[in-house]
Amino acid sequence: MSKVDISLTIGGPQGGGIDTSSNMVSRAFAYAGYNVFSVREYHSNIKGRHSYTHMRVKQERPRSLRYPLDVLVALDSDTIFEHIEDVGENTKIIYDSSFEGSELSKARMITNDTAGRIRKTLEANGYSPDVTGSIKYMKDRGGIPIAIPFSKIVTSVVKEGTPSRYYNTLGSAITLAISGIDREFAEKAIRIIFASKEKVVPSNIDVVGAAYEFVEENKLNGIHLEKRESKERLLITGNDGSAIGKIMGGLRFQTYYPITPASDESTIIEEHENIKWLSEEHSKLAKGGIVVVQTEDELAAITMAIGAALTGVRSSTATSGPGFSLMAEAISFAGMDEVPLVVTLYQRGGPSTGLPTRNGQSDLLFALNTGHGEFPRIVLSSGDVEECVYDAIKALNYAQRYQLPVIHLIDKNLANTLDMVPNIDVDKVGVQNGVRVEENADFKRYSLDNEDGVSPMGVFGKNIFWMTGDEHDEQGHVTEDTEIRDRMMEKRFKKIKTAEKEIPLEERVELLGSKDADVTFVTWGSQKGPILDVIDDLAEEGIKANLLYLKMFEPFPTNFVRDVLTKARRVVNVESNMLGQASRVIEQHTGFEIKDSILKYNGRHMTEDEILRAVKNLIGAKEHMVVLQNGA
Amino acid sequence: MAHNYRNDVAIDWCPGCGDFGIVSALTQALGELNLDPNDVIAVSGIGCSGKTPHYLNIAGVHTLHGRAIPYATGVKLANPNLNVLVTGGDGDLMSIGAGHFVAEGRRNTGLTVILYDNAVYGLTKGQAAPTLALGEQTKSLPRPNMFSKVNPIALALTSGYTFVARGFTSDIKQLKEIIKKGMQHEGSALIDVLQPCPTYNNINTMDWYRNRVYKLEDEDSWDPIVTEDNVSSLQEKFTKAYNKGLEWDEKIPTGVFFDNRTVPPFTKRLEKNLPEYFSNPPSSQVIASPDGKTLVDPVETFRDRVIQ
């Protein structure tokens, strides 16, 4: 069978069931043996504003998204307006025939600036600023409009309730039918998704049936996608991944104050606090459960997590930019008092409230410098959903081993991205405890006797010791003695040298792709996947490229990075921020200045096609910086 | 041998500071309660008051200004079998940490919160604290205080503290008894301690208080305790406590204002979701096999995310 590579978007009003659609379509493709990767884009709004899922389906695991789309499903007219630029040759545009004629000026949920931009595009090209004009615009660019009588199809099988409540199921089923997925998989998805709302299963199944019949009657189905052999897989987001990793890594205390896109992680942990064990024997050892606390604010979230950590439990909090700003003082405390603490920092578009539901990578420099004074910390970042799992475990281990705050960066793009993870290797990352004291006699919490800077830890409930955010002596009492001050500062920083020695280089940085390359990309976070796809695209055109992929920013893998960059022919830095924050960190550590960059700060996910276009422009030496703009 | 709850760290409070009385009452209370010293934890914020844990021979943490309550809550929720004390200033608990103070009332975690009420910011040289009355001008204020005062008793009651009391540093015996009761109380306790600061508060001095304080327990009919058996008296006792809490200028009541034993503490609320919470709390759970591997089956735990 030929290569399957389908890009599709399902859009509709926020609160109109886009998540369910995304889940249903992903699952149905997955049951048929395909792999799905999808990003959720949404406004900071509960009901009405444009919201969509952008996905890609392949035989192998997709790593990125791309435009133009193969299928655009519009559950409302706003979706048509918002995505006129996302269609190309042969894009199927599925929409409700009743949208025909709807005017852009009446689209209440599109802000004036966006509507103005779309209107300008349509009018400048001679199209009317309404659905009819927009459909024509897309058709003239190769799109294939497929108007569907949504209401008629739904009411033919569902006699009660509001028909529009089924539009997401209908749109999803039509998508699946047109893409050649067997009906049984669509039905199975419905049964699983609505398992807890059994009452609505039959009517949704009826709508699926009606959708398949409509597609059949109107001969809209093209190819048939055969069922492929597939193993059990997890369909999870970065929020899920981090939650899974934390539970596996022994986290038993988590705090949070609600904030997008971080709080889902905490509720996911709470929903899964009833842990299943690898063996019967384990279950006897380990019962008790995880405490998850929604606190009064982020000041409490982090300090409560620290308080818990002092009893020996693995503890963490999760937040995003605004909450992290509030946590700064306590991060400094955790550094000073050598508290094993993990903060999962979900990055969204800043500054201030910024783009609360959109992507960003603008908190790297902040994470490296949060808190007053000088203290050691570890800062690591994940680049795909699977990495979120293992990095969450590692973060907990590092915190215990080095007794310091560990900041785990995950961008919004991973937090809300559904990915298929074939297998979680329970042996890949161990769960290692830090050094603890047993005897209480003459216990010095901040003993200066240890070469590696790590003093054996005591815990509240077992040992008597003192702690203070003031500079302290070995016992933990306040001191301003000049010699002790120097030695304590040096002891704390020794731990970062120890970490540098102990943490394997491959956990901190990787050179992906061939050693010998014309272009060396540099990135971190969620651009990893799209860049790896771009590297393959470039290879087809005879251009050799590789990727210097950064995972740990503190301790920074200086020598390795310097070595790769100084030998590279052309270096292109790719980041979702305006300042090129990682390139600044690189320059600070290595002295190497990266000249070419591809940046994006409109809050939307980077797509394969736009990175490819941009890098070609850079190779053509037309410019040194390209700002990417894809995304509705 | 009895554990000595006072360690040998030199105390650096000003001579005559009311804080000495609190440490005396506290160490005596701990001695009389006969607890395992490992099971009592002192958590403080920042201020003169914040130094207290260093002077006690139990584990303690001197945290950040205003954050003693959430730190302490973290300790208690991770190990509900510990007795957790909070020692904080009026600036610490009633101003920068006021949000946590209110939230703790709602949680009723089971902390014993001792409020060092000196009406000034001692450690930053005598600025007005939230318990200083409007128009008062203590020594180091350039002009009279422009804020109205907060009433710790009323605030604690309305926030949900289930044990609300007041002590006075010059009556160590009464304060000791109050601290013992507060620690034995299952829910969260607020103990407002009238604490003269001879260095900066020249208005609310030791004598000023002495001339005004009286003991609630000296009134024969005073009974602040609410149990399941007399729960119908809840509203009446709350109102009485509140009204007593409003008394100030002429006569200042001390003693236990309110002792409500009918509200389950946060720890018991957690136990409803986690049946083995007390016997196997987060702090003592085994999280890895002897060879350092996870015990968790990620796929079975996340069965709802599995595609088959």
Ligand SMILES: Cc1ncc(C[n+]2csc(CCOP(=O)(O)OP(=O)(O)O)c2C)c(N)n1
């Ligand atoms: C975040 C922060 N802001 C300000 C300070 C400075 N500061 C130290 S102690 C203190 C006030 C202490 O007053 P109070 O809480 O009443 O304690 P007291 O000294 O009176 O016992 C302040 C404002 C600080 N340590 N941290």
Ligand code: SF4
């Ligand atoms: S400044 Fe006031 S509160 Fe602080 S130690 Fe001196 S007397 Fe006590």
Ligand SMILES: [Mg+2]
């Ligand atoms: Mg004070």
